[in-house]
Amino acid sequence: MVHLSERELELPDAVIAKLIKMAVEDKSIISLGPGEPDMNTFKPIIKYTKRFAKKCNHYSPPGGRLELKEGIIKKLKKDNKINAGVENIIVTSGSQEALLLAAACSCDVSEEIIVPSPSYMGYISAIELLNINPVLLELKRSNKFEVNPDELKKIIDKKRTKAIILNSPANPTGSIIRRNILEEIADIAVDNDVYIFSDEAYEKITYNKKFVSIGSLNGMHNHVVTLHSFSKTYAMCGYRLGYAVGPRKLIDAMTMSHVYSTIAAPTISQLVGAKALEIKQKYIDKMVETYRKRRDLIVRRLNEMDMDTIMPDGAFYAFSGIRNFDKKSSRFAANLLKNAKVAVVPGVEFGRYGEGNIRCSYATDIKLIEEAMYRIEKLLKHSKST
Numbered sequence: 001m002v003h004l005s006e007r008e009l010e011l012p013d014a015v016i017a018k019l020i021k022m023a024v025e026d027k028s029i030i031s032l033g034p035g036e037p038d039m040n041t042f043k044p045i046i047k048y049t050k051r052f053a054k055k056c057n058h059y060s061p062p063g064g065r066l067e068l069k070e071g072i073i074k075k076l077k078k079d080n081k082i083n084a085g086v087e088n089i090i091v092t093s094g095s096q097e098a099l100l101l102a103a104a105c106s107c108d109v110s111e112e113i114i115v116p117s118p119s120y121m122g123y124i125s126a127i128e129l130l131n132i133n134p135v136l137l138e139l140k141r142s143n144k145f146e147v148n149p150d151e152l153k154k155i156i157d158k159k160r161t162k163a164i165i166l167n168s169p170a171n172p173t174g175s176i177i178r179r180n181i182l183e184e185i186a187d188i189a190v191d192n193d194v195y196i197f198s199d200e201a202y203e204k205i206t207y208n209k210k211f212v213s214i215g216s217l218n219g220m221h222n223h224v225v226t227l228h229s230f231s232k233t234y235a236m237c238g239y240r241l242g243y244a245v246g247p248r249k250l251i252d253a254m255t256m257s258h259v260y261s262t263i264a265a266p267t268i269s270q271l272v273g274a275k276a277l278e279i280k281q282k283y284i285d286k287m288v289e290t291y292r293k294r295r296d297l298i299v300r301r302l303n304e305m306d307m308d309t310i311m312p313d314g315a316f317y318a319f320s321g322i323r324n325f326d327k328k329s330s331r332f333a334a335n336l337l338k339n340a341k342v343a344v345v346p347g348v349e350f351g352r353y354g355e356g357n358i359r360c361s362y363a364t365d366i367k368l369i370e371e372a373m374y375r376i377e378k379l380l381k382h383s384k385s386t
């Protein structure tokens, strides 16, 4: 008899996985689904991967390799204004694993973590896997999908809330949390003695607004776990490399638990990651400029079609309101897939407050974006006239 746990049975079928499968199988579909860069990783990174290929048959320490941690310390100081020592860092198999470890080591069963919604679909399910309760904080279009500190205060439970997840720049909305708002959130976290898990996976993919790490604010070193990733900045998703920076006690606990999850992040990825931190800024600038051109195009076209789309300040997603066409985002996305052959992600995938929207990724070639917009426009015009 094959038995599956209740926990597993309750996990949502990730629509995104189905979309990717369909888009791979049916070549006529243009996919605006992916949450990963379409570009290859930068040339020097490929060079280092080849160079280190013969040196990586051994495990690395569970907390991460020293040469990488030393690179991370320098990077955090320079880019994020965060002062950390090796004891404050754990290197993980992607930042998703860092989040899972941080949640597992800071919360007991039935305690609560506040999760903004709409937000990255990895949060709610990861938290529920640990039998921790996600409590959703609604992010509103009228507030440009930024966290509202007053609303955050209202849903904190003095006894049960142990952490608040923040994501800036955000997936799927592209919103960046301003410094003054971060300061208010920081005060709330300190007053209520809760952690902030600050997911900064898209820190380098920003367009106009200044990005600030909440971990750099005065007095926050004991309250913030900053989660960073190599996946987006260096287009290194497949290397599965990320890290967390936080209070020593929690990082120690996460390092102990790491031995029982993946033991250590892949050695080759860590060796390459240490070098990636040193690559010239021009590679990242060029990538961001490519995203910026696509962003400008896709946002203009979606708004022209009457899908309310705020110009994203970061990441590579356009998050569009579809209420002028349909109340249900999964039905709307299925219609686009079937009749326009364009794959998008229904907003409801990003938590219940994502309903009424779709996410279009612009980590896709600009010519394909143009064609996808043309197909969607044609379908919507046709539906209106019939």
Ligand SMILES: Cc1ncc(COP(=O)(O)O)c(C=O)c1O
Residues within 6 Å of the ligand: 035, 036, 093, 094, 095, 096, 097, 120, 122, 167, 170, 171, 199, 201, 228, 229, 230, 231, 237, 240, 241, 242
């Ligand atoms: C906001 C956000 N955080 C974390 C992740 C996962 O990143 P990693 O590849 O480092 O596990 C993603 C992936 O799409 C994401 O969008």
